[in-house]
Amino acid sequence: MLKIALIGVGTVGAAVADILEKNKEIITARAGKELRIVKGVVKNPSRKRPEFNFPLVADYREVAEDPQIDIVVELMGGVDQAFEAVKAALKNKKAVVTANKALLAYRRYELEELARGVPFAYEASVAGGIPIVRALRDGLGANHIESIRGVINGTCNYMLTRMFEKRVSFDQALKEAQALGYAEADPSFDVGGFDAAHKLLILASLAYGIDAKPEDILIEGIGHLTDEDIAFAEEFGYTIKSLAIAKKQGDKVSLRVHPAFISRKDIIAKVDGVMNGVSLIGDMTGETFYYGAGAGGAATASSVIADLIAIARGEKSPMLGFGRPNEGKLSVAKKDEIESKYYIRVLVEDVAGVLAQIAAILARNDISIETVLQRKKRVKKEWANLLLSTHKARETDLIEALRDINALGFVKSPPVMLRIES
């Protein structure tokens, strides 16, 4: 039998306890031994809450230092306190399982050091019930990963799906997501792309052994998308998803989270609503794709328990996928080193020569146009939105071009740019 302590007994913790009870027989058969929760840590043990068949205490040291406990499951969230709790457990040679993406986004390499010789697992930290950590760390180990593209924030994806399918506005989609419990009262962590960035950094370490923090990478939210962008996407066979992207470019890795146009034929375009999906391109496998529920108590707890089973079996995969340092050192690409195809939206006064002048600026910056669409504004008849897509270009060139376009007299608001990733 393995004795487990939960630090944090909220939605996920309660689901872990519930599933270990409900599916006890099959979990024991798979793990080869019984997994039993013997203690929980909560801020206020005397608060009224559902009853558990294990005692609750207030101090994480009571589990980190308890000699009967084999595995500590950290579900408290946050970075610094969680780090202290996990560190205490590891110092006492207890295996650790966590679902805490922020902890890993900021301190995974410190944790890797601390966890030498002690199992440390975190399948639940990315994409809920999808075993994506295993896929990258174990399944595709023979490959150089050429790219990762993930729809890994259910809130953004639910909102974008509604904006596409029902043509509701961003504000309306957010209201709906909040009413359904898919978005927080303060939605900025999800909608701003930060949640996805945390998860991306975990995947990027597994693929590339690369150390970066959320501050080091490009993160753009979905707040600036409008009905015109969606109309353009529909017209030209695209959908818009908030993508977390890691892409190898020579000896650099481009890491970014931003909304992007993708072809509707792309399998990742099929990830709708609150679902998650991750596409991995390996140099040997080509594209593989993984899809499922990215959040929710039961799906997340399923991944926590998968880690418990692996520890019970004596699994020994290195925490971040590399048993030795990856010698071909990769570094994080600078934000302005991105190359992509682009979509541009420019609000203009509808006068003669507008397109010619804009096209000239793009040409001057080595950017060639693929398609153009013009949409009259309904409220101001003499204004129009000019919607363009380009062939592959350098982002530095594009930013330069947009600056020049913005300076044109007939341009009515700063041009908006989105990347095309298909």
Next chain:
Amino acid sequence: MLKIALIGVGTVGAAVADILEKNKEIITARAGKELRIVKGVVKNPSRKRPEFNFPLVADYREVAEDPQIDIVVELMGGVDQAFEAVKAALKNKKAVVTANKALLAYRRYELEELARGVPFAYEASVAGGIPIVRALRDGLGANHIESIRGVINGTCNYMLTRMFEKRVSFDQALKEAQALGYAEADPSFDVGGFDAAHKLLILASLAYGIDAKPEDILIEGIGHLTDEDIAFAEEFGYTIKSLAIAKKQGDKVSLRVHPAFISRKDIIAKVDGVMNGVSLIGDMTGETFYYGAGAGGAATASSVIADLIAIARGEKSPMLGFGRPNEGKLSVAKKDEIESKYYIRVLVEDVAGVLAQIAAILARNDISIETVLQRKKRVKKEWANLLLSTHKARETDLIEALRDINALGFVKSPPVMLRIES
């Protein structure tokens, strides 16, 4: 360093050798040690072939009994000889990796016995480069698996994709598949559903711990599909895929391979061409879905090497996913215990009262009709194809009804039935 022997050095074996060389640095970093092939076994070592940097021998005993060898990779194919070779390796305490689905379909429980205490891995045996064995064995360990639905035969899927997209006939699609090397000269193993059945049995053992052989399960090929079936599918929002299905029904598991109608909204409907895809529904995760290349030297070798890396790391997952027998014993459902929605095609003389009589027979057998479509035959104007879909019904009732329908005077050929699985 781990020393490896390959038994069988064809397409996959050569790809394993090639990737271990080409991606040596990252594979060594992930495995924590070097993986080196030191010997190969082929039928005729003196035959002219590409050069390898390891010697070739003719007898598998020369690797099974060679004390310097740590891991034997079996890529010879077939059942009985491969079993003898693997058994010899296991007896000498060598770890085994295989891509041989037929060997596992017939003898996996014997192999599990022989492999106690010795690593035995077979990621490459199902769905090529997709890490689906890991997903089921490790990733979803907390779940009761409610169903598995797999598009796991690339030949069938390529042909069906062509039949849908270009409306080519079965014979034409087969010719194309053969010309492209996707189908064998004798295509019956793929087209008849047997290849998929082998893979299904492996997945079913991981999900349910269930022992069955190909002969025990329902297997139907795609040879009887016609243009009418495809027209009906298009009309009502379906596509047709050859599916390998394992479905829990109480304490039984229904195991079958057959073409089926599935909703075009179903994520598995997006698996086109030679690609593979597997949908797994767990009681805790809900649906998760896995997609990628199901065949090809490099993709298959990628999975072989993933197993080698896992063995180098000291991984200890039980071969078939269960460290102890699963106590809630499940048995294989009988073929006539299937319940499904159905599609029926009946060729009739186009006279008054035809539909009424057929509908009466279905009603008498507790089968209710969902939709009806009638298509005139182009060649024989007075004949028509009646295409029906039903609500959920018992297969025994349906077979009974089809027998009665076949006996009607105006029915011109035995009615054809397909299951609807969405």
